[in-house]
Amino acid sequence: EAGVTQSPRYAVLQEGQAVSFWCDPISGHDTLYWYQQPRDQGPQLLVYFRDEAVIDNSQLPSDRFSAVRPKGTNSTLKIQSAKQGDTATYLCASSLTANTGQLYFGEGSKLTVL
Amino acid sequence: SQLAEENPWALSVHEGESVTVNCSYKTSITALQWYRQKSGEGPAQLILIRSNEREKRNGRLRATLDTSSQSSSLSITATRCEDTAVYFCARNYNVLYFGSGTKLTVEP
Structure with a gap:
């Protein structure tokens, strides 16, 4: 079974x-x-999303961050007008609600803002 | 807000030794999960322990839960260099909130 895939690294x-x-x-x-x-x-x-619906985006730092999951499968996280404080690794995870609640994480995308 | 916190911040042991990481949480839980994150990887679940359980094992790993003191521990026996990682505890299911983690270094 393929894991969670993220890009770019x-x-x-x-x-x-x-x-x-x-x-x-x-x-x-x-x-x-x-x-x-x-x-x-x-x-x-x-x-986080359940299918294509945003369940909670209250922790998105600002209007510069947006996330979509239009077909309930892949997702895109976009940062506009990046700031040095956005420097971090961005991790995507998925889970099956009906199971024990285990999250499966990708390897992450490491962002450096100069 | 940090609803679960690990301690100590860092630990160092030699291969073969045993080690324990502690976790304290601030509100009632339905379950507590332990995750491990190796360098350059995402976190991976080690153990999930439900609020009605007191102990759970997974190979060399043993987790305990004390709901009266709102604390949990993760013990690793016969440590190996590949156990070097950051260990996190997280409350409940599905939507997880992580602490800052305990950085464990296992030296040869």
């Missing part, structure tokens, strides 16, 4: 640039999460 931007991260969850998983993990900190939830 690395991104380096200047402040003010935009970036999009893509996530392909485990097939059949209805719930998809985006986490932000600054260096030496734990993952912090940004947003």
Whole structure:
């Protein structure tokens, strides 16, 4: 069974640039999460979806962040006008609501904003 | 907000030794999960322990849960270099909120 796939693995931007991260969850998983993990900190939830619906996006830092999951499968997290404080690894995870609640994480996309 | 927190912040042991990581949480739970994150990887679940369980094992791993003191522990016996990672606890199911983690280093 394929795991959660994320791309790109690395991104380096200047402040003010935009970036999009893509996530392909485990097939059949209805719930998809985006986490932000600054260096030496734990993952912090940004947003999560059940199928194509946003369940909670209250933790998205600002209007510069947006996330979509239009067909209830793949998802894109976009950061517009990036700032140095956005430097972090962005982790995507998926789960099957009906199971024990285990989250399966991808390897993450490491963003550096200069 | 940090609803679950691991301690200590960092640990270092030699291969073959046993080690325990602790977790404290601030509100009632239905379950507590332990995850491990190796360098360059996403977190991976180790153990899920439900609120009506006191102990759960997975190979060399043993998790305990004390709901009266709102605490949990994860013990690893016969540690190996590949156990070097950051260990997190997280409350409940599905939507998980992580602490800052305990960085464990296992030296040869």
